[in-house]
Amino acid sequence: MFEGAIRAIHEEACRANERRLLVVAGPRARGLTVAETICSVIEPETVVTVGSIDLPGVRSVPHSNTDSLLGTTQDCLLVDCHESCRPNTLGATIGAVDGGGLVVWLTPTMTRWPDRRDGFDATLAVPPASVDDVTGAFRTRLSSLLDLHDGIAILDASTETVIRDGLTDPPPSTTRPQPQPPRSHDFPAAAYEACLTRDQARTLAALERLQTPRTATVVESDRGRGKSSVAGLAAGSLAVAGATVLVTAPSKTNVKALFERASGLAADCGVRRTATAASIETTTGGTVTYVSPMDAIEQLKEADACIVDEAAALPVDTLEQFCTETPVAFATTVHGYEGTGRGFAVRFQDRLTESSLDVTHRTMQTPIRYADDDPIEQFAFHALLLDATPPVEPLIEDVTPDECVYERPSTAALIDDDHRLRSLFGLLVLAHYRTEPDDLARLLDAPNLDVRLLTADGHVVAVALLAREGAIGEQRRRATYRGERLRGNMIPDLLTSQLRDPEAATPVGYRVMRIATHLAIQSRGIGSKLLSKLHTEFDEAGWFGVSFGATPELLRFWTANGYRMVHLSTTRNDTSGEHSAVMLRPGASALFEKHTRWFEERIGGMCCDTLSAVSPDLIRGVYAAVANPIEQPLTDREWQLITSCAYGPGQFDMHPRPFRRLVERALSDPACTSLTSDQERLLVSRVLQATPWDVVATREGYHSASGCRRALGRALQVLVDQYGTEAAATERRWYDE
Numbered sequence: 080m081f082e083g084a085i086r087a088i089h090e091e092a093c094r095a096n097e098r099r100l101l102v103v104a105g106p107r108a109r110g111l112t113v114a115e116t117i118c119s120v121i122e123p124e125t126v127v128t129v130g131s132i133d134l135p136g137v138r139s140v141p142h143s144n145t146d147s148l149l150g151t152t153q154d155c156l157l158v159d160c161h162e163s164c165r166p167n168t169l170g171a172t173i174g175a176v177d178g179g180g181l182v183v184w185l186t187p188t189m190t191r192w193p194d195r196r197d198g199f200d201a202t203l204a205v206p207p208a209s210v211d212d213v214t215g216a217f218r219t220r221l222s223s224l225l226d227l228h229d230g231i232a233i234l235d236a237s238t239e240t241v242i243r244d245g246l247t248d249p250p251p252s253t254t255r256p257q258p259q260p261p262r263s264h265d266f267p268a269a270a271y272e273a274c275l276t277r278d279q280a281r282t283l284a285a286l287e288r289l290q291t292p293r294t295a296t297v298v299e300s301d302r303g304r305g306k307s308s309v310a311g312l313a314a315g316s317l318a319v320a321g322a323t324v325l326v327t328a329p330s331k332t333n334v335k336a337l338f339e340r341a342s343g344l345a346a347d348c349g350v351r352r353t354a355t356a357a358s359i360e361t362t363t364g365g366t367v368t369y370v371s372p373m374d375a376i377e378q379l380k381e382a383d384a385c386i387v388d389e390a391a392a393l394p395v396d397t398l399e400q401f402c403t404e405t406p407v408a409f410a411t412t413v414h415g416y417e418g419t420g421r422g423f424a425v426r427f428q429d430r431l432t433e434s435s436l437d438v439t440h441r442t443m444q445t446p447i448r449y450a451d452d453d454p455i456e457q458f459a460f461h462a463l464l465l466d467a468t469p470p471v472e473p474l475i476e477d478v479t480p481d482e483c484v485y486e487r488p489s490t491a492a493l494i495d496d497d498h499r500l501r502s503l504f505g506l507l508v509l510a511h512y513r514t515e516p517d518d519l520a521r522l523l524d525a526p527n528l529d530v531r532l533l534t535a536d537g538h539v540v541a542v543a544l545l546a547r548e549g550a551i552g553e554q555r556r557r558a559t560y561r562g563e564r565l566r567g568n569m570i571p572d573l574l575t576s577q578l579r580d581p582e583a584a585t586p587v588g589y590r591v592m593r594i595a596t597h598l599a600i601q602s603r604g605i606g607s608k609l610l611s612k613l614h615t616e617f618d619e620a621g622w623f624g625v626s627f628g629a630t631p632e633l634l635r636f637w638t639a640n641g642y643r644m645v646h647l648s649t650t651r652n653d654t655s656g657e658h659s660a661v662m663l664r665p666g667a668s669a670l671f672e673k674h675t676r677w678f679e680e681r682i683g684g685m686c687c688d689t690l691s692a693v694s695p696d697l698i699r700g701v702y703a704a705v706a707n708p709i710e711q712p713l714t715d716r717e718w719q720l721i722t723s724c725a726y727g728p729g730q731f732d733m734h735p736r737p738f739r740r741l742v743e744r745a746l747s748d749p750a751c752t753s754l755t756s757d758q759e760r761l762l763v764s765r766v767l768q769a770t771p772w773d774v775v776a777t778r779e780g781y782h783s784a785s786g787c788r789r790a791l792g793r794a795l796q797v798l799v800d801q802y803g804t805e806a807a808a809t810e811r812r813w814y815d816e
Contacts, residue, residue, distance in 0.1 A: 081113055084241045085120045088232050089181060096178035096252035097669040098455040099245055102225060103185050104192070106237030107161045110185035113236050114157055117183060121155050122640030129172060130159025134183075142168060142198065148175040148333060148693050152448060157183040163198035164218060166250045166463055166516030173459045174302045174565040178252070187235060188357050193219040203525040205567025207550055210527035216490045216625065217519065224462050230454030232465035252450055259344035265290065269347040273340070278443040279309045285441045286313035289384040289406045290322075297428065298410040300443035303456070307333075309443075310410045311340030312361050318365030319348050322383040326367060327375035329392040331357055334369055337388055341367050373651065376400045386410065394657065395427045396630060402434050406459060463516040467505040470538040472599040478540055480604045483533040483614040489522055493530070502539040503532060510595030528592070529569065529615075533609050540600060541609045544593040549621060551584035559584060570624045573661060574674060584620025589613070610640045614664070621668035628657030634700035637662050643706040645674040647682070649689035660691060662704065675706035683709070686767040695763040699756075702746035709747045715806035722803065724797035731788075737793075742766045745798050753801060758794040765791060 085101065091098040099191040114134060118126055118629050123136035130142055133276045137157075140147065143169045147671040148156070158173040162187075176182050187195045190316040206208040213422070224231055226241075258280035260271030265287050275281040278300075286309070288294045300306045309590060314324045314337060326332050327513070335356065342354040352361045357369035370378060372393055384406050390398060391411040401407045411426075431438050446453065460466045493500045504522070508514045521528060522544065526747070560581045563570035570590050574583035591613070596606040616624065625642060627633055642662035643770040651658055665671040686698060702709075713721070717737035723729030724738075731738055742762045747753045754762070761779055762768030764770045772784035783788040799807050 080116060080236075080239050081241065082116055082120060083381070084232065084234065084244055085117055085702065088245050089120060089179075091246055092181065093179035093248070094251050095247075095249035096450045097230065097249060097453045098173070098176050098178060098449055099181055100173075100225075100231045100458065101181050102233045102454050103150055103183065103236055104189050104233060104242075105189065106236075107159075107186075107235035108184065112181070115183065117155070117157065117181070121181065125154035126157060127153050128156070128157045128159065130162045130211065132159050133155065145171045146330075148172060150333065151175050151335075152177045154180045155183065156180075157393070158185065158191075160184050160186040161195075161197065164221075165199040166217065166520050169518050170459060170463050170465070172406075173212075173299065173455055174544070176455075176645040178453065182350075182455065188235070189225075189242075192222055195408075197811070198525070202566075203521060205525065205546075206527040206551065206555060206565065207528045207783045214490055214524045214526070214711075216494055220494050220523070221255055221462055224350070224458070227593060228458040228461065231458065243419060247454065247577040249450075249452075254320070260284075263368050266313070266342070267319060267348050270312045270316045270344055272319070273344060273347065273449045274309065274712050274797045275305060276443075277446045278445045279305050279312075282306075282309045282441045282443055284309070284314055285439050288437075288439060289313060289317060289324075289386075289408055291406055291437075293436055294405050294406045295402065295431055295434075297431065297438065298443065299407065301441070301446075301456075302412050303446045303448050303734075305441040305447040305701045306410050306412065307336040307388055307493075308340045308447075310388060310408065311337035312344055313368045313408065314384075314386055315341035315344030315348075315359075317347055317384055318352075318359055318361050318367045319350050319363060321364040323365065323380060323381065324387040325368045325373050325375050325382040326387040326388065327385070328369075329372070331369055333389045337386070338367065368689075372397055375734045379403050379405045384408075387698045393627060395430065395658070398427050399430060400542075402431070402436055464501060464504045464519055465516070467501045467508060469502055469505040469509065469597050469687075472597075474601045475540050475597055476536050476637050478605070480536040480602075480608045482535045482603060482810060483540060483608060483657055484535070485536055485609070487616075488530055488531040488532060499539060500635055503542040504528070504543045506539060506595040506597060507544070507593055509598060510593055514593075515772055529589075531609065531613060537680060541596045541605050542594070542785070543609055543613060545588075545590060545594040545613065545617075546590045547587065548590055548624075549584055549587040555580060555583045569626060569662060570663075578646065578674065578677065580673070583670060583674075585667070586670060588622035588624060588666060588668070588670070589617055589620050591623070591625045606636070607640055608627055614641075620666045622662035622666035622670045624661065626661045628652060628781070629660035629701070630657065630698055631696050632659065634697075638700075638704040639666070642704070643675050644682075644701055644704045645678050645743040647685070649685065649703055658690075658697070660701070671706070677706065678706050679709050679747070683739055683767065686763075687739075687769040691768045691770065693768075695760040695768070698763045698767065699746060699759050702743065703749075707746045707747070708749075709740075709743040711744070713737050713740060713803070713804075718804050718807040718808045721795060722799050723813075725792050726811050726814040727797045731766070732792060735769070738766050741795075741798055741802065744802065751801060753797045754794060758790070760792055760799065761787070761790055 088099050103110045118134055126137045128137055129145055132139055142163045148171050153175050156176055158172050171183050186192050196210045200213040202208050202814055229247045233242040235242050258274045258277045261284050261718045267715050271280055282298055285296050288296050298306055319568055320765050342359055345352040350361050350363055352359055359367040382405055386408045388410050390409040390627050527547040530547040531543045532539055547570050559575045571584035574580045600793055602728045642664045645663050646661035648659040663671045720734055772787055775789040776784050
């Protein structure tokens with residue numbers, strides 16, 4: 080059945096070099112019968128299924144492995160939406176299909192689809208909620224949009240009825256003119272001959288700057304424009320010339336297309352090479368090697384050039400570390416299915432402009448795998464909010480906190496007001512580098528999430544996502560204490576399993592999962608006002624908490640809003656390069672008092688061990704964010720030793736422990752304001768982190784280790800003067816005479 084309709088829409092897709100979406104609605108068994116018909120129209124070897132679908136001669140990819148489709152090209156992808164309707168999967172499959180291809184969704188009957196619960200819904204049902212508590216609002220919105228966009232056919236497998244044929248009668252595809260290389264170029268002619276569009280050729284010419292020190296080239300595009308391919312042509316060109324090229328990205332899977340094009344170019348140039356999925360070595364002495372972002376930063380000095388692919392998925396602070404003498408290219412997807420690039424575009428490019436690097440920007444607009452006006456791309460942008468943006472600056476640039484109105488939008492209201500939904504999601508995209516389509520479904524469907532807004536004159540200016548956590552029964556708490564993960568309850572899971580508190584998952588608390596203020600009105604107290612409103616609304620909560628990649632700026636923000644440190648991870652996140660901080664705010668339970676005290680007891684020992692390599696500025700921020708000054712009494716003998724080091728010939732190295740106690744007290748005491756930032760960094764590096772004298776001297780800019788010792792003495796004088804006892808005063812008199 081439906082053979083004629085399938086053949087018609089497929090032929091139109093091929094004629095226009097556009098993609099089409101084919102929705103097969105009805106019982107799964109009948110949908111599979113239609114899937115067999117699709118395979119008879121489109122050769123089975125060109126079809127890939129996603130989910131537990133077993134069709135003769137057809138390759139299948141599990142829902143859990145759809146990331147492997149990114150960077151690939153397919154003729155037909157068939158997704159089992161009965162099993163799981165995950166937004167990231169829908170986006171990845173759309174993005175992987177070529178012009179002339181079909182995206183096929185097997186779904187329940189349209190009227191029943193929003194009420195069905197599937198595998199993805201189960202991931203949204205955070206304990207103690209059940210899958211029945213998931214709302215299905217995402218699918219309500221998704222199914223309503225199917226009728227609004229061109230190029231989408233809907234087949235009712237139950238009644239064998241074509242509800243929509245999806246035909247648009249587009250003009251036939253035209254052949255694009257072959258791009259020409261620039262008149263003068265350093266890269267091989269074969270590289271330019273491999274370009275499929277003028278966009279690619281112009282971008283490749285810009286990437287020749289990877290041969291010039293202290294330059295940065297930024298390449299932005301939507302998915303499907305050949306960004307990674309042209310980066311691969313540039314990397315291959317450099318390797319053919321004997322250069323050492325580092326390639327990095329959030330994941331090795333992100334650079335598959337880049338390495339394929341780099342290896343292929345070397346072959347086209349007649350250069351023999353040894354290639355793997357993440358390494359190329361040419362007989363001319365050139366190499367292209369994938370390494371993780373943090374490893375790439377460490378190896379920059381030894382490289383001739385560096386390419387950062389999918390740069391939008393890396394934090395701005397990490398990207399800044401690539402701005403060195405070594406020429407670098409940042410390539411990123413603006414509207415991606417695995418995270419968006421708006422934060423990169425706004426934040427990082429501003430910092431690039433202010434840097435000393437010579438910066439060039441290129442935007443690639445022409446799709447290489449399908450026609451310019453492909454209707455399925457437009458549908459994906461709308462349905463998954465890939466191009467969501469906050470209000471334009473002129474509408475809100477004069478807003479003050481007093482003008483902001485606190486709102487509690489319901490899911491139904493957001494579904495009915497697409498403009499507001501796009502505005503608040505656009506703010507979330509700007510706030511977090513990994514906001515992705517799955518987050519849209521979480522926002523609309525997850526039973527433990529609450530959305531709160533600040534608006535001004537009807538425009539969304541700030542948004543917060545709250546995750547309700549805790550209220551876990553005894554049996555599951557015991558399992559968590561023994562090492563099982565407590566899914567979706569990040570802070571109770573951490574406090575129970577890692578910090579060994581068996582009752583931490585009992586009280587109900589709220590984790591600020593995301594908070595975002597419009598970039599045009601930041602630093603005016605608007606984010607703090609939103610937090611204050613949240614604290615008031617949920618004043619009976621057992622605790623408020625937050626987890627984030629720790630930076631001094633973020634630590635100051637959360638500390639100013641009443642949050643205090645309870646945890647700092649001992650390892651860096653592989654992608655962000657940051658240590659995760661967890662902070663709590665007092666609530667109705669005893670968690671805050673208990674865990675802030677435990678943190679104060681252990682942070683000193685961590686500084687000279689697992690946190691010994693952490694930035695001193697970050698450690699300063701951590702100590703400023705503890706709940707109470709860390710006071711450990713010093714004996715008269717210890718004060719005598721400290722004072723002799725500050726004012727006389729005493730040596731810190733003879734007995735460091737009392738010095739650590741004193742420095743911990745000073746850095747955690749808001750009343751200690753006499754130390755300079757340089758002195759605080761010195762005290763952290765040498766006293767708390769036990770960094771060797773010569774390393775501290777080099778890092779902090781002292782002429783020698785002895786100069787560093789004298790500076791430490793002057794910093795200790797400040798502390799002796801503020802905290803010293805009578806024993807300290809007596810010792811000091813020996814040196815005042």
